Amino acid sequence: MKSNPKKPNTTQEPTQSSQPGKESQxxxxxxxxxxxxxxxxxxxxxxxxxxxxxxxxxxxxxxxFAAAGASIAFVYYNETTDAxxxxxxxKQYTNNASAHACNISDAEACKKLIDIILEKYGKxxxxxxxxxxxxxxxxxxxxxxxxxxxxxxxxxxxxMYLTIQALPYMKKGxxxxxxxxxxxxxxxxxxxxxxxxxxxLVGFTRSLSSALAEEGIRVNAVAPGPIWTPLIPSxxxxxxxxxxxxxxPMKRAGQPxxxxxxxxxxxxxxxxxxxxxxxxxxxxxIINT
Numbered sequence: 059m060k061s062n063p064k065k066p067n068t069t070q071e072p073t074q075s076s077q078p079g080k081e082s083q084x085x086x087x088x089x090x091x092x093x094x095x096x097x098x099x100x101x102x103x104x105x106x107x108x109x110x111x112x113x114x115x116x117x118x119x120x121x122x123f124a125a126a127g128a129s130i131a132f133v134y135y136n137e138t139t140d141a142x143x144x145x146x147x148x149k150q151y152t153n154n155a156s157a158h159a160c161n162i163s164d165a166e167a168c169k170k171l172i173d174i175i176l177e178k179y180g181k182x183x184x185x186x187x188x189x190x191x192x193x194x195x196x197x198x199x200x201x202x203x204x205x206x207x208x209x210x211x212x213x214x215x216x217x218m219y220l221t222i223q224a225l226p227y228m229k230k231g232x233x234x235x236x237x238x239x240x241x242x243x244x245x246x247x248x249x250x251x252x253x254x255x256x257x258x259l260v261g262f263t264r265s266l267s268s269a270l271a272e273e274g275i276r277v278n279a280v281a282p283g284p285i286w287t288p289l290i291p292s293x294x295x296x297x298x299x300x301x302x303x304x305x306x307p308m309k310r311a312g313q314p315x316x317x318x319x320x321x322x323x324x325x326x327x328x329x330x331x332x333x334x335x336x337x338x339x340x341x342x343x344i345i346n347t
Contacts, residue, residue, distance in 0.1 A: 073291050073299065078110065078191050082139045088114065088286050088314050091147075092122045098151075100326060101128035105179045109133040109162055109220065110189030112141040114287030115237065118314030119186055119321045120144070124151035126322060131175050133160050133189065140288070162189055163211030168219040172227070182224050184325045187217035187259075188237045192252040206251050213255035218262065230274030233325040236263050238281045238336060243345040256281075260336060267334030276333040278324045283340025284311045306341030 106123045110116035111132025120132050130148055134141040134157060141157040148155045156178065160171045175182060190213045195201050217236055228234075241249055242256035259279060267277035284290075284303040290311075291299060303311025320337040323329055338345065 078114075078135065078137075078189070078288065082137075082143065088118075088288075091315060092125045092318070098125065098127045100126040100322070101184075104128045104183040105131065105175075105181050106184040106186065106325075107131045107133070107175060107182050107224065108186040108188055109216065110237075112137045112144050112157065114188070115282060115285060115314045115317050116186070116188035117144050117147075118318040119188065120148055120155075121151065122315070122318040122322055123184070123325075124148045124155060128152070128184070129154040129179060131156050131158060131179065133158050133162065133171065135159070135161060135189070137288075162216030162220055163208070165215075165219045168216070168223050171220070172223040176227060181229075182227050182232070184233045184235070185221060185224050185228070186235045186237070186321060186325075187220065189213075189216060190237065190252075190255075192249050194248050195250070196248050198250050201251055209251045210255055213252065214258045214262070217259060221266070225270075225275075228275055232275045234266065234270075234275065234277045235321050235324050236277075236279040238263070238279045240281055240283045240338070240340045240343060240345060242281060244343075263336065264334045271333055276324075276329070278329070278333060279336045280317065280320045280324070281336050281338050281340065282312065282317050283338075283343055285317055286311045286313055303341065306343055308341040310341070312339060312341055 101123055106120070106128045108116050108120050108130070111120040112134035116132065120130050124130050130152065132144070136159065145155060145157045158171055158174060161167050191209055193205050193209065195205070221234060236259045238259040239253070239256040241253040242260050246253045263277055263279040270277060283306055286302070290302060317339045320339055324332065324337065
């Protein structure tokens with residue numbers, strides 16, 4: 059199932075009032091199916107746990123791993139319709155898939171989630187932290203404590219909670235992949251708290267990779283640029299939607315299935331000598347890594 063990258067047609071895209079956004083409310087659907095044929099045996103007998111897997115980058119990642127033979131457990135917040143639709147799409151590639159509602163900013167909920175995953179699958183081979191929220195605020199003086207708590211709770215604490223709960227059950231050869239952002243490196247004046255959480259994920263990735271290197275568990279990250287996902291129409295105004303991604307050298311936003319291959323590479327044996335690193339699918343922006 060090949061698909062060619064396209065510039066999102068955002069001129070008619072409705073904005074959304076709640077995050078992380080619902081794919082079922084989008085007019086211009088993001089592209090998820092793997093861009094090229096993947097060896098269906100690459101991740102055979104592997105269990106991949108993905109947060110934010112109901113839509114966006116997480117969905118494309120889930121579908122790509124499923125096409126490569128993995129069993130998939132993906133986590134969503136409250137986007138039930140999106141999760142049900144995504145599960146149906148994933149099952150075009152594998153019947154061994156499940157969706158799990160969880161508020162990952164709650165440490166106890168993360169513990170219960172890991173217990174459920176272990177009971178169902180008995181192991182965790184790859185953990186991918188994709189879930190995130192972002193709230194545009196042009197004046198940093200107006201960033202509320204509630205907004206900071208929510209952004210940090212999901213973007214960084216959620217990733218840390220889930221990782222720490224999963225680690226005791228991950229063995230040599232396992233892989234952890236965090237989702238940071240181009241904003242972690244160049245900042246973003248209208249996404250100050252979001253950028254901070256993504257920078258924290260870079261530090262988390264580098265530190266955890268050092269701590270786990272001798273155990274044979276690799277930890278890496280992916281730092282996407284502007285990618286067309288439900289988070290975008292739920293984050294920005296109509297005017298900004300229409301120009302989303304145009305400031306990249308490639309003059310367009312990326313599609314989720316243009317990011318997903320980074321995760322497959324980092325989790326595969328092709329990346330067996332890579333840990334503590336970050337890949338940058340960002341449309342050509344050169345940043346200080």
